[in-house]
Each structure stands twice: as C-alpha cells, then as structure tokens.
Amino acid sequence: MTEYVGAIDQGTTSSRFMIFDRKGTVVSVAQKEHRQIYPRPGWVEHDPLEILENTNEMIGAAMARANLGAASLVSVGITNQRETAVLWDRTTGQPLHNAIVWQDTRVDQLVSDYAHDGGQDRFRAITGLPLASYFAGLKLRWLLDNVEGAREKAESGQALFGTIDSWLSWNLTGGVKGGIHITDVTNASRTQLMNLKTCAWDEDMLAAFSIPAACLPRIVPSSQVYGTIVIPSLQGTKLAGILGDQQAALVGQTCFAPGEAKNTYGTGSFLLMNTGTEPVQSKAGLLTTVAYQFGTEEPRYALEGSIAITGALVQWLRDNLKLFDLATQIEPLARSVADNGGIYIVPAFSGLYAPYWKENARGVIVGLTRYVTRAHFARATLEATAYQVRDVVAAMEEDSGIILSSLKTDGGMVANELLMQFQADILNVPVVRPKVVETTALGAAYAAGLAVGYWKNIDDLRANWEVDRTWQPTMPPEQRSRYLGWWKKAVQKSFDWAE
C-alpha cells in the first residue's frame, strides 16, 4: 500500500486538509472558509467550534477524494494561524468565548499601560517580542479579566488555554475523553509568555501578565509523536508534527540553513529568516521567534517581519467595497490601468506591525483625485503588499547583515503574477515561486513525516524543492526611489490616528 502524510492547515481565512506523497506532491486537498466575526471596530473573532467542525469535515472530504483510509497515512501534522487565543472548559469541551484572532486590537489599552511603565521593548530580552496587541498572552489576560468565571476556572485547571494548534490537538486526540493539552514551541513563542532561551513558560512573564500556569498547555517540539488521533476519518493515525503556519512555510521552503528566508503572502504576510541555534535580538523592528525544533535537536530560531494586512486588503475590496466578486479578479482589474493613478493605500487596519509597531496607526488612502477608478484601487492594493514586504526586507537586511539575493515566496497571493513582478521591481531582486506553493501545509507534513521516519532527514526534504517561476526586476532605479518616497509619505499619514 502506498503511504502518505496528512497536514491540517488551519489558517485565518480557511481550514484545509492536504495529503502529500514522499516527493512532497499534493495528492488531495479540501478547503472551507469560516466566518470572520467583527463585534466592534478593531475586534476580530472566530468560532472555535466552527473551526473544529470545518477541519473535521475537510479531513473527511480530502480522504474521500483520494479514496484513502486512515491506514494509508503514516502520520498527520498541524499548522495553524498563530496567536489566536482559545479558552475552553475541559469537562464540557465548550469554548468560554469566541477565539480572539491575532489581528484583534482589543488589548490596545493594556499594551499602552505596560509600555508606559518600561517601554514597548521591556519584554523583548525574554520573549523576543515587543509589546503589541498581536500576541496571545494579553488576549488570554483579556479573557481571564472579562469572561465571567474564567479566571477561577483557569486557576483550578478547569479551563484550558491554547492557540489553535492546542485546541485542535486536544480535540483530535480525544477531547473531554483524555485529549492531550499541548502546544509546539513555535506557537508557544508567540504568546509572549515563553522564555526564548529555555523554551519553557517564563514565571516572570506569567506574573507580569497575571496568567495562572494551571491553564497552559505543555510545550512540545515541532516534530515528535505526540499521541493518537481518534476521530473516525483518521482513527489510529499518529499526530506527529505541529508548527505555527509561518514557521511551517519556512520548513516547507526548506530554509534550514542560517540566512535562508521566505515570504508567505496570505491574509497577512510574514518574512522569516533562519538564524540558526541562537536567538538574534532585533534592532530594526523585527520579531525573534522559534523557527522549529525537530525531536530532541536544539531549537532553531528566526527573525520575522510580520505584516498584518496584505491578502486581507484584497478581501476587504471584495467584501466591504464590492469592487469584484473573487480575489482572482483583482489581477485583470489592476492590469487594466498602467499604474496606481497616484493613490497609495496603507492598510493599517490593526495598527501597523513590523517594522513600525504602531498600535495607533489606522488605514489611509492618500492621493485621491477625480481621476481615480476602482482599477487604481486594485493596483494600489497589490502595491501596498509589495511595499510592506519591502519595508520588512530592509529591516531584515539591517538586523542580519545579510543582503537578500532573491526572495522565495509562497501563500495564496502568489498566484497573482502582477504582484510578483511588482515585488521584484520594488525589491530589485528576483522573486522565486516554488512548484508547491502550499508550503505551510507541506512544512507541517514534513514535521510529521520526519517524526516517523517517512523522510529520513532534511536532505530528503531539500531534494523535493523545485522552482516554478522567477520574476526579474525591470524597474528603473529612479522610478523605484520615487515610488518608495511616496509610499513612505503615505505610511507617515497613517500614524497616530486612533486615540
């Protein structure tokens, strides 16, 4: 019987199950979007039960599509939207509140209060992260302070906290009937509660954020057999890999050597560079994070430039402004005009993340005249992605001292070839798209496959990576610097809008 590896990819927009063979080729996939819940401006929630239901349904659908039974999978990995916080009751299995999504800004005030006494970088040395509403620890603090009875339940261990990897692994391995309560080290590194060097929960951080240790999951490596899945479609399969989705993409792109980097273009965009076995502290506004830890090996670290809104701006044009019906339609619309018509969009919907970390920034559209059409909006939207990525590339080069010679890309937006060309033009380096752009799921499959010996080592994985297409820069230098000047001016306009 041919054997495969499965990967659950639980993203901000949708949940997917993908099945891969030894060459890293996609054998089957099923995907379903879930609801984005916006209770107030700046708040973003997901229903954890809907996510669980969709995940289970997509597992069943992808297995049925490939006509496979659970016995055909040697193991399954999970990769997930990071920082999204869930708190649930261990006896009923019910969430105590909707999941608070990474983009949610409700802890703004807490962030300002903490930053007021000690500055935005006061926890960087321990956690690698600046104070920001982005990370999971303060979201948990909000749940404990605002959901009736939550703090008592968390203190007694009755309520369990986790990011989406914890929520899914607990449910897949039995839930109320003995599910395992774990999180992998990459996800844990995004809570701002983990000590980056020891990779354990940090007592000082728990005290600073008033978080009881009793509700926290056990931190595990990214690749290891954790337990056995009990849901019918995967009955008896080993759960053997967990990685936050951006770290999973780094693994899927086989960026195993220090200095290797990738950028993933999804709801947001995330540039990660492997920095090896030592965490490198950023001076240029990047994050220091765990890249992966395979079994008993030392953890590997990365510098990360996180951008909250890129593909989400395409969705906003589609869903809120109704400029087109499908995300794919943005490309022909943008191509119907020669340039952005003079407008720049800075999508600071959740403040600005790397390298600015401005909680109080909000979205702006500048340069409007009566000449501007929806096609210019489409073009400026794609350009906003490329400019934001350029800003984090500049920070990465400053922090690492490494000048990127090309950029490896992946994620849903890389289907957009106008974006890929503009990205190459604005960065002035070639942009490379691999054959498998589902590198997030692939990375989780690699972690799960390595744990059970399906792939022997990282050389097996490297052999699977292949280029699909490369875009070369063609923009004249003076045009690039003129455009970048406008962009920088637009970014400044977004600062200090929210009170």
Ligand SMILES: Nc1ncnc2c1ncn2[C@@H]1O[C@H](COP(=O)(O)OP(=O)(O)O)[C@@H](O)[C@H]1O
């Ligand atoms: N052809 C396209 N052009 C531009 N954006 C696109 C295109 N196709 C998808 N997107 C955007 O990519 C995002 C989906 O990418 P994906 O990697 O699946 O995201 P996530 O993992 O964050 O859920 C959506 O925000 C969507 O708007």
Ligand SMILES: O=P(O)(O)OC[C@H](O)CO
């Ligand atoms: O689900 P994605 O691909 O938008 O990724 C979200 C990130 O993990 C947030 O940090």
